[in-house]
Amino acid sequence: MSRVLLLAGAAPLALLAFSANAFAATAEDDAAPVAERTSAGTGQSDDETIVVTARRRQETAQDVPLAISVVGGDHIDSTGSFNVGRLQQLTPTLQFYSSNPRNTSVNIRGLGAPLGLTNDGIEQGVGIYVDDVYMARVASSTFDFLDVKQIEVLRGPQGTLYGKNTTAGAINITTRQPTFTPEGRAEISVGNLGFMQAKAALSGPISDTLAARLAVSSTRRDGTILNVVTGQKINEQDNLGIRGQLLFKPSDSVAFTLAGDFSRQNPRCCAQIYVRTGTTQRSLDRQYAALAALQGYSVPSTDAFDRLTDVDAPLRAKNKIGGVSLRGVIETGIGTITSITAWRHWDWDPSNDRDFLGLPITTKSNNPSKQDQYTQELRLTGETGRVGYVLGAFGFYQKIRTQGIQSQGPAASAWLIKPSDPLSKDPTVLDGLTARNDISLKNTSAAVFGQLTFKITDAFKIQPGFRVNYDKKVGDYSSVVTDGTGKLVVFKSAAQGGNSSREKAQLAVLAPQQFNVRFSDWNFSYDVTASYDVARDVHAYATYAHTFKSGGVNLNGVPTDSTGMPLLELATVKPETVNHFEAGLKTQFWDRKATFNLSIFRTEIENYQAQVSNYTVGALRGYLANADKVRTQGVEFDFSARPSERFNVYGNGAYTDATYRKFVNAPCPPELSGGSQPVDASGNLTATPSAPGTPGGVSPLSCNISGQRLPGVSKWSFSYGAEANAPVALFGTDGQVYLGFDGNYRSDFSSNPTPSAYTNVDGYALSNFRLGYRTDNGFDIYGWVRNAFDVNYYEQLAVASGNTGLIVGQPGDPRTWGVTFKASF
Template structure:
């Protein structure tokens, strides 16, 4: 069945929901017409609570409210501030929101976390759900890859911290990113922006909106970004890790009267950069035999990396790089005001096509010559909500349906240097390149993912100052997965495990199977769960609001679609093919204040989140048998304190500062994978599966390695204990070419303390803390003209976005250097 046919079949659900007669909306409820036709009051909000207007209007609780009235921890960033700081995707947005973490080695291997929770740091597994929901105009984005694209015509972004499942019909156990785009208007308006900078940076954006008839308005927006890569491949002379993005979004608004509105939206984005590579960062000693660690292996092949300093930004990878990425879809959103509230229906279809080419040995050696997992994904969603208010009772009730199909056709192939690099040097087979050269695993992976939920939230006004807000969600999930990996040798012959009755495997075949092992299994998972929360809020005074929340929620269970461990005969251990749901207990309290005649805002929250059966990414350090799989850690906890401050003492100056202390640790994880310094050694077991001998000290060549490690009490990956964002802008009246305006100087900075970049903390993968500073200097007028120069990472700080452990227990650590200093100029105009 075609994508269009399925969407057409779903769309009538929205039309049916909106066909009731229209009535005057309750005065307390926000109408669809208000949302659709309200002027795009461009907020240059700088962290929570600051904007060019007195109040920031958000839709975090599925209705229009001011950010200060919402009893939850929320950060709001306006479209203008997103543009002026160059925060054109989620990766850059984290510099403005301290509790947001973003890690991406390529679009598919991307993690977006809040307070250290959301998705495992490391290789993506299609069989697991993300814990941070990403929504664009109420449409759920199932794959985190959508967050790697440029924001397109964004009005504002709300980062909701903590579980949100009772208002968002799909897993949002860590929080949600709610992106609102600029809507079609019945008043003609347009905007254009172009930026040029060093590294060949060019970015252009444009949007045009206006009426087609008295009841029909349209809006179209386009965006294009190009930039040279920051890393030079000395083998080819090409710069890699470049940017090459193009996006378009079109919307039609039909508004026959003030109580009814339909918005049909379509978008398409593509990326085609020469990307993505991680480069030599350092080496560390493992427990592998010394002649099988990086230095000895490289010397045996007469190889050396172009530079042992990653910030020289050099590589010599010998596999062509590509990260072709397409994403898009169509949605129909309808709203109607009735006598019982506002009915909202969102019908959507989304697709994602991913076509990569990677060099997974990270070196200029033909060890792994192919490691690619092209994937095609489709999702269909239908959401129906009723929201309103009557007397002292406010309510949101909803239902959500989700269906997703994924088909991945992967390949991994070894090259001419693989035998010497991967086979024990004392084995004569290591000197025969043909043993592993051309050894290929061809993977066929599929997933069907079905989910349905009903959810709701009530608000009881016990008094004018005191409110109680309970919520619930009933959720059903079903996943059906298939994994099939076929291995062939360089001559195209099948490589399989043979029983004793079949004569067993030859030494040559055993060497091949130790690198790439065939595997086939089918896996099914289904489960019901019930989530609930309760929030109490109290208005201490007009501008002082306190709240407390308890939430009990779940993240759906999953299936392992990167392969699972196998026994000595190569039989998959199917008990590891499914992953249990996470159980989340969350506690939070906060206070929101405004003072100085509402010229200043200060909000603070404290939180504690406990998760049982935490879904952790597990990586074994064999070469290719497994890329990584999922397992459940017994218990994880994150707790901390967050604050948001902003002040605008006058129209000439504003300042903000946001910060977070986050203590995120494994409370109990006794069978975790060991870090590289405790891996690669001998592991003999007795008949009961117990290790024979005593494990050696970390980094001792030839020692016995433990089967697993107890990392209870250690830090979760990817989260800093301390993180801050801060900035200010000052302006003075000025006149240019006879036009009155403002000259302004702005600064934005952020700081992150050190964090672990490996699922099991390793001495080799800690990333040092760093601070980044960005400046802009410009001139703008009241009629929409703006020109400014900018410099980002002004002090050219060297920092890593991510460190990773290369497979094989050789001790090789690769890294992803953050952007160096960049600078340029931006021209903006609007009417």
């Protein structure tokens, strides 16, 4: 690996040496600055053609033969879409779920990562890139966008050019670059709930060949949920970010950009609160109502939209991320050579309440984690005759260390041990029971890739691509359990006298475990796209892609046998195999004042990496296993129009049918879990499973959920908006008064890996308005209201551990309002 890192550092120097003989070429420069453009939501430009770098070179959004949504920086700002969670309101097939920064999932078309993924040894399926630098930790998606010029959401597998972690798509973020012409911008917003956001950026020359840019951003907002015990507002926002860049451009054919950034979050966050209860197959005395009555407990409100909680563990979500990158671009006679060398660091320091109640059941459940990531990409982009090409290599190395703790409190015995067991009356059995986890991962990956474009005729092109990828993961997991006196709690064999009833009760809640695991694999991805220009402004394309998502290792603990030994066959997860088919049509009409794009797709995945939830009282919060096959298919459209400079309108929509095609041994939903499971000598169930939600019933050993919906994806989703303006002159300055509207709708979706009647989230529609005045010289002031009709909706629901029937969730933001001032020069 030291050789890999040495080469990574040497690559930009090699480029500099090579530049002595470099000269300007006709190939497109993928580092050249693009004039500022403002989208109308889906790629319709306010003034010029929108340029994207989705295929690692500059081309217009309409010419790219793939499904892509483009949102400009000004549109992001005006709609308040300052992170990926808000961005999903503008792009219907993007799904974002986050119970805290580490437990975050970003999906496209229902694929990407299981909801609530906390497993360090598994990859994401939607790649996030900022200025060509890959962000391996999805926690980066929870930060505010910083000085962003444009965001491209690429839908469908992008494994050829973007790699193994893009089986569902990619989010390609481009920031504003240093300029040799002085420019600056500043923005401040204030609103209800104590909201205050400030952004500023300054760019300009230091010399004839050196330019710099500095950008900062800060966001604060009170929490939306009141803790009635402490009087504190929780689930607040507290973000700070800074980015600096130096551009060295000794000639028109050579450019080097050194960039560094740091972002910090430190909110009082993140709590999921009581939503409802549902009957499981546990005996009635072990379900929520009876357990709460036994301790004389009641939640502050059974209506989550009262936004009240009494969680008794301290909340903390300290999240730091940053890094440095060096990007070199040289124009040569054979094309554009680009090198991107980067180091990223992530530091996560949480404190959670994982019993979700005001009872001291679980008093600590924290998994602080640190990561260092090194990447190097080198590619050549060019064109000769009727052949265009992108050739490249990519190296990746990642180190992760997570040291966590889980402790039980004085209410744990009564809540987690059978009420008929005398031990449930003894708080000391579980009080102070603690598991200390030590998890590490070393992740190495290398790839070579290429994509060619053959211009068979001026109108017809064929574009094949390939990527050869090698992965190696080495993981270690250790969990040491001690009781309230500090004594080790371990599994004892019969020869050792076996475990006492007290120890058995403790081991049923927190079990020690230790294992080492390795995974390595070669994979080959390929795709082919055919595109045809039916007319100047009508483009058709069809794509087939065969790609994969890397296998991995389960580093959140695995199930054990009866002696407490980990089942190591479950410690590794097979790679996903993806076959993708897509066809699309891109059109412009009305003298290019309107755009309408349509795509149809079908993606099939074998060995899908599915989250397996654990509804027992044990410490496992979930692990990953392979489902046989899933499929997502559907239709998407993007429409936007600007009939005049006084009005623009857009509407995007998607129908997505995402289902498990074959998953016969899936975990059962809570309503079918927790009951008895009598088996014969062969392990087969000897009784007929009871109806869902039958207290004290018989539970199946597993469930066949083939044909049921994947979590987190709505069948129907839409985003839409419009803006109208009228010329006005105030104080001798020409300007415009404008009124804007943005809305989105999504139908209901499952919020549990196995669909459950208790965790289905109802569909909802959100509406946002803005009214303002802007001048031609860069001043803008507007008032805004988001979720204008104060719709009650849930971002996510979850099943609390223990299978008591408790369902918790995150209420979405209520109506918010405020005013924004912007100025630029």
